[in-house]
Amino acid sequence: MASPPLFDLKTYLQLKRQQVNDRLVRSLPTAASSTIADAMVYSVMAGGKRLRPVLCLAAAETVGGRSEDAINTAVAIELIHTYSLIHDDLPAMDDDVLRRGKPTCHVAYDEATAILTGDALLTLAFQLLASPQGTAGVPADRRLQVIDLIAAAAGYEGMIGGQMADIDSEGSRIDLSRLEQLHLMKTGALINAAITTGGILGGGTSEQIRHLHQYAQNIGLAFQIIDDILNVEGDPALLGKAVGTDQEKKKSTYPALLGLVESRKLAANRVKEALQALEYFDRKADPLRAIAKYVIDRKR
Amino acid sequence: MASPPLFDLKTYLQLKRQQVNDRLVRSLPTAASSTIADAMVYSVMAGGKRLRPVLCLAAAETVGGRSEDAINTAVAIELIHTYSLIHDDLPAMDDDVLRRGKPTCHVAYDEATAILTGDALLTLAFQLLASPQGTAGVPADRRLQVIDLIAAAAGYEGMIGGQMADIDSEGSRIDLSRLEQLHLMKTGALINAAITTGGILGGGTSEQIRHLHQYAQNIGLAFQIIDDILNVEGDPALLGKAVGTDQEKKKSTYPALLGLVESRKLAANRVKEALQALEYFDRKADPLRAIAKYVIDRKR
Numbered sequence: 001m002a003s004p005p006l007f008d009l010k011t012y013l014q015l016k017r018q019q020v021n022d023r024l025v026r027s028l029p030t031a032a033s034s035t036i037a038d039a040m041v042y043s044v045m046a047g048g049k050r051l052r053p054v055l056c057l058a059a060a061e062t063v064g065g066r067s068e069d070a071i072n073t074a075v076a077i078e079l080i081h082t083y084s085l086i087h088d089d090l091p092a093m094d095d096d097v098l099r100r101g102k103p104t105c106h107v108a109y110d111e112a113t114a115i116l117t118g119d120a121l122l123t124l125a126f127q128l129l130a131s132p133q134g135t136a137g138v139p140a141d142r143r144l145q146v147i148d149l150i151a152a153a154a155g156y157e158g159m160i161g162g163q164m165a166d167i168d169s170e171g172s173r174i175d176l177s178r179l180e181q182l183h184l185m186k187t188g189a190l191i192n193a194a195i196t197t198g199g200i201l202g203g204g205t206s207e208q209i210r211h212l213h214q215y216a217q218n219i220g221l222a223f224q225i226i227d228d229i230l231n232v233e234g235d236p237a238l239l240g241k242a243v244g245t246d247q248e249k250k251k252s253t254y255p256a257l258l259g260l261v262e263s264r265k266l267a268a269n270r271v272k273e274a275l276q277a278l279e280y281f282d283r284k285a286d287p288l289r290a291i292a293k294y295v296i297d298r299k300r
Numbered sequence: 301m302a303s304p305p306l307f308d309l310k311t312y313l314q315l316k317r318q319q320v321n322d323r324l325v326r327s328l329p330t331a332a333s334s335t336i337a338d339a340m341v342y343s344v345m346a347g348g349k350r351l352r353p354v355l356c357l358a359a360a361e362t363v364g365g366r367s368e369d370a371i372n373t374a375v376a377i378e379l380i381h382t383y384s385l386i387h388d389d390l391p392a393m394d395d396d397v398l399r400r401g402k403p404t405c406h407v408a409y410d411e412a413t414a415i416l417t418g419d420a421l422l423t424l425a426f427q428l429l430a431s432p433q434g435t436a437g438v439p440a441d442r443r444l445q446v447i448d449l450i451a452a453a454a455g456y457e458g459m460i461g462g463q464m465a466d467i468d469s470e471g472s473r474i475d476l477s478r479l480e481q482l483h484l485m486k487t488g489a490l491i492n493a494a495i496t497t498g499g500i501l502g503g504g505t506s507e508q509i510r511h512l513h514q515y516a517q518n519i520g521l522a523f524q525i526i527d528d529i530l531n532v533e534g535d536p537a538l539l540g541k542a543v544g545t546d547q548e549k550k551k552s553t554y555p556a557l558l559g560l561v562e563s564r565k566l567a568a569n570r571v572k573e574a575l576q577a578l579e580y581f582d583r584k585a586d587p588l589r590a591i592a593k594y595v596i597d598r599k600r
Contacts, residue, residue, distance in 0.1 A: 127451030
């Protein structure tokens with residue numbers, strides 16, 4: 001008897017990225033219409049792995065829902081992610097000149113435009129979340145819950161709080177538990193929101209959401225550990241951004257605190273725990289399983 | 301027979317500002333909890349006229365609704381207004397050091413903190429709009445409509461687009477219709493959203509909303525014209541910010557295009573039209589009537 005065909009992540013990612021990019025293009029203004037529209041399109045369509053939106057769609061399907069009911073939310077989360085990169089790259093923040101292999105927004109345009117473009121993408125994200133298109137099949141109170149979760153994840157108790165703590169801790173040594181806390185906020189919260197809201201929009205039960213949440217917490221930390229490792233030994237050409245910048249800024253990172261070997265082990269453990277959380281689900285969780293392995297093997 | 305008592309705007313504003321400030325304090329984090337929390341509280345509680353939230357509450361009451369159903373939205377709009385001031389004041393934008401009589405956020409803290417604080421206030425606004433507290437009596441689909449309207453008003457087709465156009469036009473002369481278009485976006489859109497959503501949350505009919513919208517368009521422009529005039533001949537001590545800055549930056553303003561006398565006439569005409577739009581309503585519109593007159597007589 002033939003074993004079931006292996007899940008083909010490459011094709012899956014291609015399809016889902018296409019779905020995300022198509023909706024992104026439809027959600028963004030026409031580039032030619034104004035400077036701000038141009039900068040919005042430039043920043044969002046510069047590429048990127050689209051990891052968060054794909055996770056959101058995959059989570060909806062994992063609980064037996066339709067990815068169409070989550071596509072608007074997936075796209076909104078990618079807009080929020082992109083806005084956070086634009087603002088993080090600003091001279092007053094990380095002062096980065098390269099992102100996704102292209103000049104950062106404030107380099108391609110100017111600082112004022114980059115600040116406003118980030119603001120505009122964040123605002124557009126919430127407009128999308130509130131608009132009836134793309135989530136028409138989902139009850140209004142569930143859509144409000146999704147907005148609440150995403151705003152909390154992106155706000156001062158989540159992503160923004162993590163970024164602030166990251167800046168505050170530059171140059172000073174923090175311990176592992178503080179670093180983990182920081183990353184759970186800075187990158188973990190939005191990844192978590194992507195997966196949890198995908199599950200909610202897919203009509204998941206509270207038990208299913210609980211397992212998705214466990215998966216998300218672990219995958220989020222694994223992702224960040226690998227990010228730190230790639231900043232040490234990654235290939236700038238593949239990454240589309242500079243490496244070695246964390247060390248330059250004396251940032252507390254996993255490799256700085258634990259060394260590369262231990263960091264890699266920690267990431268592998270996190271992925272193992274993420275996979276355990278998925279044992280609750282059937283084959284519909286195969287995309288999330290494959291993404292967990294991809295997160296740790298990725299070169300960019 | 302005694303004539304009906306005149307409406308007492310001063311007491312009304314005091315009461316409504318108190319209602320807004322109380323809810324703001326409850327919605328904001330505890331200042332001591334982190335740098336970002338501290339900067340959020342500093343910026344929001346620095347004072348300010350609270351014009352937008354008061355308009356929102358007054359609009360809800362004008363259509364016969366309860367201000368309690370609009371208070372969360374009123375507060376969210378004030379958070380959005382405050383975030384826009386923080387970002388506009390940044391060195392890369394207007395580079396202002398004084399706001400509401402206090403050092404601007406990037407002066408009191410630093411640029412990175414100011415950028416993140418603005419982001420956090422914008423995000424918190426949408427969290428408030430989605431949270432069940434404060435709008436529990438309003439149906440979920442109406443609350444989604446309010447989020448959609450506010451995001452559209454604050455985004456690249458509204459406030460942010462207006463700010464970008466304002467920067468783009470610095471140093472170059474634009475004509476009156478272009479200036480009006482710019483201000484309808486930059487300040488008009490959010491004022492309009494405050495009034496319109498107040499009407500919606502108060503349960504207004506589409507005919508009532510249409511009249512509120514007409515009032516809002518006119519009052520928004522009158523407000524901006526007076527703002528331009530105050531930047532020429534206002535008292536910095538009363539305003540809590542510097543004057544003469546528009547001329548320094550060669551900004552196109554109403555006084556620059558029309559002179560002070562004509563500008564004042566234009567504002568008075570706008571207020572007249574705003575009052576005409578309110579003829580549709582009974583005495584419950586008295587606060588909006590009084591605010592229209594206040595907008596033009598204000599010294600700050």
